[in-house]
Amino acid sequence: MASEIEKGTRYIPEMAQNEIDELRSSIKAASIKVMEENIARMKKTWKNRPKTMEYFDEISNFFGRREKEIREQKEAGKKVIGYSCMFAPIELILAAGAIPVRVGSGWYDTAKLGDRIMPVEVCPVIRSTVGAKMVSLSPYLELSDAIINPLTCDGRTKLSEILSDYKTIWYMTPPRVKDDPHALTAWKEEIQVIKGKIEKLTGNKITRKNLKDAIELMQKATKAFRRLQGLRKGAPVITGRDAMLVNQTSLWDDIERWTQKTNELCDELEKRLEQKEYACYPDTPRVMITGTPMIWPDSWKVPNIIEESNPQGVLVVDELCTGDRILYDPVGVDEWTIKDMLDAVSERYLMASTCPCFTSEHGNEDRVNWIMDRIKEYKVDGVIYYVIRGCILYAMEYARIKRILDRMNIPVYYLDTEYTRQDVGQMKTRIEAFLEMLEARIDI
Amino acid sequence: MLEIIAETLRTTIAVGLILAGILTILIWVRNLTKKLSALRLFIQTVSVAVIFLGLIIGPFGLAEWAYLGSAPKDIVIGTNILGSPYPDGLSVPTFACYYASGRTTTCVIWQLQSYIFPDWSTSSVYLTTGLERLAIAFGLLVIISIVFGRFLCGWICPFGLYMDLLTRLRNALKIRHWTLSERVNEGLRQSRYLIIAAFLILSVILGMRAIAGVELISESELGRYLELPFCQVCPVKPLFVLVEGGLGFMNLDYALSQTMGDFALTGWYLTSINIIILGVVTAGSFMVRRLWCRICPLGGLIALFSRFGPFKRLSLIKLTKVEEKCTKCGICKRVCPPQVTEVYEKKGDDVTASDCILCFRCVEMCPYEGCLKVEVAGKPIYKSKNWLKEEE
Numbered sequence: 001m002a003s004e005i006e007k008g009t010r011y012i013p014e015m016a017q018n019e020i021d022e023l024r025s026s027i028k029a030a031s032i033k034v035m036e037e038n039i040a041r042m043k044k045t046w047k048n049r050p051k052t053m054e055y056f057d058e059i060s061n062f063f064g065r066r067e068k069e070i071r072e073q074k075e076a077g078k079k080v081i082g083y084s085c086m087f088a089p090i091e092l093i094l095a096a097g098a099i100p101v102r103v104g105s106g107w108y109d110t111a112k113l114g115d116r117i118m119p120v121e122v123c124p125v126i127r128s129t130v131g132a133k134m135v136s137l138s139p140y141l142e143l144s145d146a147i148i149n150p151l152t153c154d155g156r157t158k159l160s161e162i163l164s165d166y167k168t169i170w171y172m173t174p175p176r177v178k179d180d181p182h183a184l185t186a187w188k189e190e191i192q193v194i195k196g197k198i199e200k201l202t203g204n205k206i207t208r209k210n211l212k213d214a215i216e217l218m219q220k221a222t223k224a225f226r227r228l229q230g231l232r233k234g235a236p237v238i239t240g241r242d243a244m245l246v247n248q249t250s251l252w253d254d255i256e257r258w259t260q261k262t263n264e265l266c267d268e269l270e271k272r273l274e275q276k277e278y279a280c281y282p283d284t285p286r287v288m289i290t291g292t293p294m295i296w297p298d299s300w301k302v303p304n305i306i307e308e309s310n311p312q313g314v315l316v317v318d319e320l321c322t323g324d325r326i327l328y329d330p331v332g333v334d335e336w337t338i339k340d341m342l343d344a345v346s347e348r349y350l351m352a353s354t355c356p357c358f359t360s361e362h363g364n365e366d367r368v369n370w371i372m373d374r375i376k377e378y379k380v381d382g383v384i385y386y387v388i389r390g391c392i393l394y395a396m397e398y399a400r401i402k403r404i405l406d407r408m409n410i411p412v413y414y415l416d417t418e419y420t421r422q423d424v425g426q427m428k429t430r431i432e433a434f435l436e437m438l439e440a441r442i443d444i
Numbered sequence: 445m446l447e448i449i450a451e452t453l454r455t456t457i458a459v460g461l462i463l464a465g466i467l468t469i470l471i472w473v474r475n476l477t478k479k480l481s482a483l484r485l486f487i488q489t490v491s492v493a494v495i496f497l498g499l500i501i502g503p504f505g506l507a508e509w510a511y512l513g514s515a516p517k518d519i520v521i522g523t524n525i526l527g528s529p530y531p532d533g534l535s536v537p538t539f540a541c542y543y544a545s546g547r548t549t550t551c552v553i554w555q556l557q558s559y560i561f562p563d564w565s566t567s568s569v570y571l572t573t574g575l576e577r578l579a580i581a582f583g584l585l586v587i588i589s590i591v592f593g594r595f596l597c598g599w600i601c602p603f604g605l606y607m608d609l610l611t612r613l614r615n616a617l618k619i620r621h622w623t624l625s626e627r628v629n630e631g632l633r634q635s636r637y638l639i640i641a642a643f644l645i646l647s648v649i650l651g652m653r654a655i656a657g658v659e660l661i662s663e664s665e666l667g668r669y670l671e672l673p674f675c676q677v678c679p680v681k682p683l684f685v686l687v688e689g690g691l692g693f694m695n696l697d698y699a700l701s702q703t704m705g706d707f708a709l710t711g712w713y714l715t716s717i718n719i720i721i722l723g724v725v726t727a728g729s730f731m732v733r734r735l736w737c738r739i740c741p742l743g744g745l746i747a748l749f750s751r752f753g754p755f756k757r758l759s760l761i762k763l764t765k766v767e768e769k770c771t772k773c774g775i776c777k778r779v780c781p782p783q784v785t786e787v788y789e790k791k792g793d794d795v796t797a798s799d800c801i802l803c804f805r806c807v808e809m810c811p812y813e814g815c816l817k818v819e820v821a822g823k824p825i826y827k828s829k830n831w832l833k834e835e836e
Contacts, residue, residue, distance in 0.1 A: 179772065181626075208618070223832040330811045330832055332775035337620040343778060352773035366771050373768040 011117050011162045012134055024135040027109045028063060031137075035061055035297040038241075038304065045307050046239045046279045050272075052265040053242055059249045059258075060296060066252055067139040070099055074143060079202045082144030082167075084129070084159070085152055086321045086353065087174050089345050091331060092195050093148075094214035094255070096202040101140040102251035103147060104322070105129040106295025110137060111419035117162075123390035124419035125293065126155035130162055140252055141167075146201055148194065150174055152357040153393055170197050178350055178358050191346045208338045215331045215341060221255050224262040225327035228269075232316050233378050235282040237269045240315020241303045242279075247323050248296050284312050285438035286379055290319035290371060290401070291386035291394045301424060302386055302415065305431050313435045317378040319371055321355065356393040364397060368404055375410055382438040383412040384431075388419065411437060457690030464609055467616075480808040480826070484598065488605040495538070495602060498546025499693050521548050530572060532558070535581050537588055537746050538596045539603045543675070543713055544684035545694050551680075553742055555581040557647045557672045589749035590758050593796075597743050598803035603680045607729040607736060611781070614730055622731045629738060629783055633799055636744035643674040643741070676715050679722040679736065685713045734781040737801055747798040756794075761802055762819045767792030769815035776806035776816065787816070 039057050043049055059066050074080055081093045082103040093100040110131030111124040118127045132138045141147070146168040149160040160169045172190050175183035195206055204210075228246060231237055246265065250258050272278075287306055294302065306313045318324050329352035333344045354367040374380065383405055387395045398414055405412045413434045417423055468489060493500060498519045520533030532542070535552040542554040559577040572580075588596070597604055614621065624632075650671060675681055689696030699713035729735040737743055750759040765787065777788040786797035787806050795816075796802075807816040810828030818826040 184774070219832055223830075226830060226832065329771065329773055332773070332779070332809050332811055332831075334779040334805075334809065335615050335620060337615075337618055339620045340778075344775075347774040347778065352771045354771060369768045370771060376768075 020135050038300045042241050050268045055261050056246050056249050059253050070143050079145045080143045082147040085150040087150035087349050088148040089349055091214045091345050095206045095211040096198045096204045098202050103141045104295050105132045106299045108298040108419040123155045126159050177360055179360050187350045188346045211341050219330050221259045222327045222330045224259045227266045231269050236279050236314045237273050239279045284314045285381045286316045287313040288317050288380040288383045289386050292388045292391040293320050293322040305428050309432045311435050311439045317374045356397045385414045387416045453690050487599050491600040492602045495540045496546045497548045519548050535584055537585050538601045539680040541681055541684045543681050552585050553674055560647045586749045589746045591760050593750035593759050593761050594746050595761050595802040598801035607734050610730045611733050621733050632738040636739050636741050639741040640744055646673040677717050679725040682714050682718040682722045737782045751798040760821050762794050763796045764817045764819050765792050765795045766815050769812045775809050779805050779809045
């Protein structure tokens with residue numbers, strides 16, 4: 001009988017405590033090294049990195065200042081709500097006075113641990129998250145009182161089952177066809193349910209006032225975020241990796257402070273733009289990345305190669321749900337009543353999303369449109385279609401995207417990889433060949 | 445009895461108007477036209493003032509009309525066309541009600557009905573023949589529709605302003621609007637053409653005398669009221685009569701006395717059907733944004749000559765969308781006062797719908813730069829921009 005198996009041991013095998021501790025400390029040490037190395041490499045590429053970036057370097061450390069802050073706030077009675085995917089309504093978490101943190105994992109080493117229970121065909125993001133949980137590595141996952149897990153793909157569907165061994169998991173089921181009128185109705189129900197759960201956990205009612213404050217707070221963050229993205233449209237004043245780091249820290253940083261720091265960074269970058277002080281040569285090939293989410297720190301592999309290779313490329317824009325999509329869409333409220341605000345929040349998270357988990361008779365055209373628009377706006381020279389093995393939704397959309405990019409005469413390179421460091425050498429060769437081709441095209 | 449009702453109405457309306465005026469000024473000062481919707485409110489107010497300029501300027505150089513007390517006479521534009529008297533003046537397809545005092549222009553529905561009945565020949569009042577008058581009214585309708593389209597509904601129409609003020613009042617009370625289902629909206633949209641057809645046919649039937657010499661209704665009192673079938677059900681007529689009566693611009697006692705039977709069952713200035721419909725529309729548009737616009741036959745007429753067939757290409761003001769910039773976030777659909785779905789659904793280019801009142805709320809609220817555009821004769825004059833920037 002299924003009920004005989006105790007909760008907590010349904011999936012994850014029992015491991016000796018000393019084995020867990022040993023693994024955790026070794027992976028943690030390796031991870032800290034990787035983070036430091038990444039930052040050092042970013043500093044090496046961008047010699048006169050702005051001072052404000054130091055703040056983001058500090059926040060990017062999983063085991064540093066931000067972990068301590070969250071721990072302190074949690075001890076003071078605040079709740080922490082983790083979320084695994086962009087579909088989770090951050091505004092509601094903020095309105096209830098809880099701390100939102102993203103819990104997706106970008107550790108390569110823990111993916112190998114996840115292999116013990118997950119088949120290798122499964123996307124490494126999921127395997128890595130499971131592995132991180134096995135050794136209690138991720139501080140944000142450990143600190144979460146509950147985790148919102150939108151069931152966007154098959155991996156996440158089972159991930160929530162495995163994680164529910166340890167944590168309170170709240171499911172959200174995004175509809176697969178978003179232009180359907182009843183899809184939005186169903187999603188609004190989901191939002192209502194999540195709202196109820198958040199209110200119950202935190203003990204704070206989501207009222208008109210605190211929701212309005214939360215929405216306005218996020219709108220300010222969006223404003224800062226868009227300001228930074230806007231600066232990437234012209235000559236490169238910031239390297240892609242630095243911008244990606246700024247974007248990604250918003251997933252776990254205190255959003256008010258993040259907004260302030262991002263605005264400070266933008267002020268500095270605007271000054272540099274006036275003085276024509278660029279992060280690299282202005283005619284460096286401009287690359288866009290689309291595909292599977294790239295999560296700090298280990299997934300910095302590909303951006304590192306692109307921006308350090310010879311010839312150099314610069315990431316000007318991406319279509320990643322851990323990148324330029326995080327804060328781009330604002331919640332647009334017409335009438336500031338609680339119902340209208342909730343509708344606005346629901347629409348922002350469902351309708352504005354360009355996740356490949358959607359389908360429709362027109363194809364997932366919102367994603368295609370986003371990519372086409374970005375290519376024109378950011379004057380992209382070439383697109384790298386980044387897929388990690390197992391992320392089949394992104395992999396399957398490649399054929400369609402390629403056909404459209406071919407028509408636009410934009411070279412696209414399909415880069416498939418794994419959560420492993422072993423393919424860095426051959427990946428460098430492949431990317432360098434692509435960038436060389438882009439550079440040749442620019443010269444013509 | 446009648447006097448008490450009139451007195452109560454007068455006071456209520458006067459107080460209401462003063463409060464609404466203060467509210468409008470406050471809202472406007474706060475936003476200072478930084479927002480398009482504030483600018484629209486301002487233009488709507490100015491338009492109402494222009495349409496009823498006679499109330500402001502007063503009976504300058506004109507004799508007072510004894511029946512209506514101290515009512516200033518209308519300052520109608522275009523009373524003399526090509527040397528021949530045209531006493532009703534030029535028409536604009538907006539609710540510049542004929543029955544109200546001090547107007548500068550006339551509602552086109554009134555003119556169309558009026559000129560089709562009772563006779564097409566010249567008279568002591570009109571030196572133009574009925575056919576000529578109809579041609580002028582109809583020609584103006586088509587030209588103005590092509591040039592302005594339903595921009596008139598969103599920015600000029602006094603009844604639109606009335607509904608927008610109701611919406612603002614509801615917002616101030618923090619009540620959420622009701623959304624009508626797509627089916628109900630579609631029903632309203634189609635029934636406005638039924639209304640147009642019905643009142644025109646009715647006008648023709650009642651105007652048989654002019655065309656075929658058959659007199660269906662004798663020129664009795666009742667006949668006088670029924671010549672203009674739509675005006676007897678229109679919610680705008682009683683609104684203006686009551687407001688002007690309440691403000692003392694019109695002798696309400698006189699207006700109410702122009703009736704047949706008890707409590708204005710049928711009447712020149714007010715009918716019971718008028719008042720009931722006004723009540724229903726007021727209550728309805730308090731909860732549903734721009735409810736009347738969805739069924740308005742006048743809007744339907746404008747739409748007919750600006751959104752369909754060859755007129756679609758000719759019309760000057762257009763709403764366009766760049767499909768690539770759209771993420772289908774749905775904001776345009778949610779913020780639209782008459783709940784137009786075309787802007788959201790259509791795949792780019794011209795997205796102007798027949799129900800669209802061109803208030804440009806969607807363009808104002810669209811968070812994607814350059815996605816939605818207002819084009820006048822092909823030239824973009826207003827684009828959606830990153831509205832987050834405006835906060836500071």
